[in-house]
Amino acid sequence: MVFAATDSGSTSDSTSDTDAAPSGTKPETFPATRTATATGTAPATTTFAASYVGLRWTGDQDGAGIRLADGNWQQTGGGCATIDGGGTALIAADEATSYQVKAPAGATDVHTIAIDCTRGPDRTFHVPSEATRVRGVRYLSRPAWGADESKRYKDGKVNTPEAYYPLQSITVHHTDTPNADPDPAATVRGIYEYHAITLDWGDIGYHFLIDEAGVVYEGRYSGDDLIPAFDKDGNLVTAFHTAGFNSGNLGIALIGNLVAQPPTAAAKASLIRLIKVITRFKGLDPQAKITYTNPVNGVKKDNETISGHRDWLQTDCPGQTMYDLLGEVRTAAATR
Template sequence: MVFAATDSGSTPDTSGDAAPSGTKPETFPATRTATATGTAPATTAFAASYVGLRWTGDPDGAGIRLADGAWQRTGTGCATVDGGGTALVAADEATAYEVKAPAGASDVRTVAIDCTRGPDRTFHVPSEATRVRGVRYLSRPAWGADESKRYKDGKVNSPEAYYPLQSITVHHTDTPNADPDPAATVRGIYEYHAVTLDWGDIGYHFLVDEAGVVYEGRYSGDDLVPAFDPDGDLVTAFHTAGFNSGNLGIALIGTLVSQPPTDAAKASLIRLIKVITRFKGLDPQAEITYTNPVNGVKKDNETISGHRDWLQTD
């Protein structure tokens, strides 16, 4: 197995010690990663929060075992790639793991992610609560988004593109419930989406944790309005392959296959959807024909839908 480790906290925060007006300094642990290729056992120099996988081939049939644990099947999550599969698995602080690829799969790549114990980085967080039309949310600095992860070879990896909003898709992150540190989970998902999957950013526009806290997702500019540009168009994110442009993605943090969201998460989700649909003049109960503004592909759906309404997933 080819193995490489990185410590994204090894470079000091270049923003300096003095916080700009209207902000305050706050520290978050830098995300550490250790990457590997192939399916041979891998070890890490740190306790991993998550292990991310991606491969080319059949999207079903992959598995993972942590340290000396039993094999577990990886689900078909919301993060899909053309011609292959992906999975993000809670690692329970494991320092070793082994993966099993589907029959015939190739280009197997994994990454161990530590989003809780890396060296501290300083971020300039808004001093006052940030709100979008009355809905309080944590801005990207407030959950510790390392903006350097949006760049590759000195350039923005996925330049922002904006289109009129047509639909809203609700996901779950397929991460553990009763999450003790959901902001760390958001940082882990960000690392996996932006760097491992090479999307250049987190795939969702918003995330909601079990306590009902809303997190700003995909970067949309410096106008302090999450998800939209000053003209009211939606930044394209990466949550529903083939149907992303004009489609706003909200992810509930946790696994909701056999249980409903918490009351607090549900209340925040409803409030956020209500604000967005009113802001954009959408009927949340309407049946629509979504038209991809990039390639013209059409699909009948509802204004508010789930990922299963677009693609097969857990």
């Protein structure tokens, strides 16, 4: 049973700066992501205008902050990414070339990364010539948003080898990045850099992302079988969106901050369509209550087939406005 394909039926996810484009693809260029890392809380400068600053530390989650250039201090939000024993934040840098961070009292191992995902040198990708689809829902494949596959590797090996388990649940997130994003593909590249390299996950943490125009982006790499998120046997690749509850749990992130502003109609519609096709494909009831069982360690948790990030862990994600809409999403996804 084919879950996804291009309209023409053939693609290649390969990327290269020099190779000729394989059949069924066309060359497109995206700016390579530039980064500058720092440790500690001393002021840091960069040689480029930063799109985002990523921050991670060991210690209490609350109490971190950042000051861009000579501006005022601002508290970092709770964010979406979660790690054991510490905190994380990804902050829009507004093209700043300097910044300073403060960590919670007693925090250690403070690491920051300035990320430029819009102005680096061009890199050519082999993008499918025809639209890729998930059971009729169009999505941008990884090469179509400029995913540099080398970032999945560390010391010459895949940093987090793919593991696959039956799908049990779907979790909704927001990326906690600015709304009215003028370049959401660049934001996806920035999140990819932050998750894969700074947090050392080896890839972006979500299976899919959705921007405010309703465009769906393929997230976590799942193999070369043209089936996003799943392997050829229909099992879900493990991603990194709900620490401790990742295996068998599919993560979809809406790009933006949905604490006070609701998702756009287009984003919500795409979320519902995507959940509907996945639950139908896998025979899940979007309105059911479930007992999730982690296939790796046996940990169980009562939840719903379609949940929010905060239903698993202590976090504001997916933002109050999105969380309040989950009942509507479940009902709509269950409609035949």
